[in-house]
Amino acid sequence: MAKPDKPNMPVLKLHIPEPAVRPGDEADFSNIVVPDVDQIARPDEATKPEDLRELAFGLVRVLDDDGKATGSWNPGLTPDQLREMLRHMMMLRAFDDRMFRAQRQGKTSFYMKSTGEEATSVATTMALSRDDMCFPSYRQQGILVTRGYPLVEMMNQIYSNRGDHLLGRQLPIMYSAPDYGFFSISGNLTTQYPQAVGWAMASASKGDSRIAAVWCGEGSTAEGDFHSAMTFAAVYNAPVIMQVVNNQWAISSFSGFAGGERTTFAARAVGYGVAGLRVDGNDPLAVYAAMRWAADRARTNNGPTLIEYFTYRAEGHSTSDDPEAYRAAEEYAKWPMGDPVERLKAHLIGLGEWDDERHIAQAEELLAQVKAEQKKAEEKGVLGHGLHQPFETMFTDVFEDLPWHLKEQSEQMVTEQRSKFGPDWEPK
């Protein structure tokens, strides 16, 4: 400790954030304030950012504590639309469970679930147009599920098998699906943020009508790329929706390490002069409504929006993680915003448009569908069992064409495999 040479001056102290509870403690969310529905009414989409500031500190909600949809943000979806939303979220959950299990069975190297956060990828995607462009992080597989991307294609990628259209190159879940408006996922956090802004700038410069949407976790907002994106989006009034899925945890670091002790993540928007909304991320209707508001805003040249979805990462960060080592058990059970699937289900039942029997039957039907797709995928191989992509694909796509040094290295690889498997080995 340095001796203060000015004894009459206060001693400076370094603040290190610390979550309220740790393993062994009782989960406690008493500090979380859940305001009433419509505490802040839905403003017009053309409202200027400086007149929207309150929304960055509020919480957009539609479903009240009794599961009724009320207030000015209520998007007024039809029962069919609500059932479709529920179905996608349940499908996503079934898919996550099966793929997590497949990793545990040694069929692949890695998996990441989105349990508890389903609304932030399903309801958002439903509020976009089918041809809007999505720049996801690794936890928005719900976009693909919602847009009807074949599950078997996702599984092929997860297994890095012979059917994987990414040729076994990428870590599981790092999908790419241009026909579904889904950008190639990077392992490096937040790189997609300025990229989405660039896509939106391009769309605007070409007089297109399509907008871009981008997602990242609250932890990732600390990366410089996030702030570059915000600046560019504001400067060029880009038609982009920037979304922060605040699921409270970034691996073992609670949101305080991204600045969450000081202000909301939606409030990042204020300093950039961008519209900011803070939304109950486990209320699928609020998530839908917020995205719809931001999309309409972007589409009518009223500029970018930053949306924070306040939610909770119900499970581990990935298959490589054990959350019991750093957070209180049972947190999810006590999460004040509940579970998005359960809340939408309750809402539909309240409307008389759904019931427990149908819910159970649908869960079974979806599981059966996932299992059937999984069987198809596994016929094309699982990781480490021979049915991988042809060896020469290791060298293609580094460039459009193969320079001499990669040709030589490709030949070297063939020679190596022949020395292992015999002179008749063919690179197929």
Next chain:
Amino acid sequence: MMADTQTKEATKNMNMIEAINSALDIMLERDQSTVILGEDVGYFGGVFRATAGLQEKHGKTRVFDTPISECGIIGVGVGMSAYGLRPVPEIQFADYIYPGLDQLVSEAARIRYRSAGDYICPMTVRSPFGGGIFGGQTHSQSPESMFTHICGIKTVIPSTPYDAKGLLIASIEDNDPVVFFEPKRIYNGPFSGYYDRPVEPWSKHDGSDVPEEYYRIDLGKANVVREGEALTILAYGTMVHVAKAVVAEVGIDAEIIDLRTLLPLDIDTIEESVKKTGRCMVIHEATRTSGFGAEIAALVQERCFYHLEAPVERVTGFDTPYPHSLEWAYFPGPIRIGMALKKIMEQ
């Protein structure tokens, strides 16, 4: 004085993570200016557990979690250095060092030079690197040659728990910035290159006998891990173990040198060995073009040209991103090394 069981000779069996943890623990204890920062390094103790228990023991202001910003982590490291601290940031994977590159290249590396020594940056950036764990292209890279190309950064890579501890202590004590790359494939045990054989634990390897106390291995000193006459093999990190396994299998009398520090390089040990054997092979997992092997090849031909009986041979990863499913076809394993051995010895 009574005999102390904790004499300087007391050793303990450690894997590489435990040895790194021990080095950090000792430096936090010995030098109050040492601080550890990085993503998930505090309460949790790091995703590879390298800092486990250190926050609890040394306090939250000495070992702490950071926002996910590599630029911020390295940038505050430069500022802490300017104050007089000795920061030891962890970058969770070497693949994620790039967002921090400007602070490392333009700032940390040049601060001594541009201020004529007014300011220095005694920072050691630790980071797990290398493949062999099915981590795909963003958890497998070996970017070491990028750092040796920057003037003003030292680059250190251990290959055993013993070396990891001694080199890390020397790195932290060094008054210049050091990038300390830890070969994560061998955190828990050395690797023969045969991915389909059972993993051997460190406990069976000499290098896991680690003194519990403070010791240093000076930077810039290579280690001759096997003496021989037939050729000189230069390697570092994981590839030292693969080279040893192949040499044993082929039964060739190779001299194997673990470089340990890429910069400053122990050129004397290399020169002496190559002049003795007349043949030189360098092995690294990193991509080939502009890799560290190219630097070695240039140095060896500059200094040992008239002693060489064959061109310097490079055995490396291919010039592609690290693939996921074809990881083992990519990795410069026993087959690639064996073929190169044959080639260099036939010349």
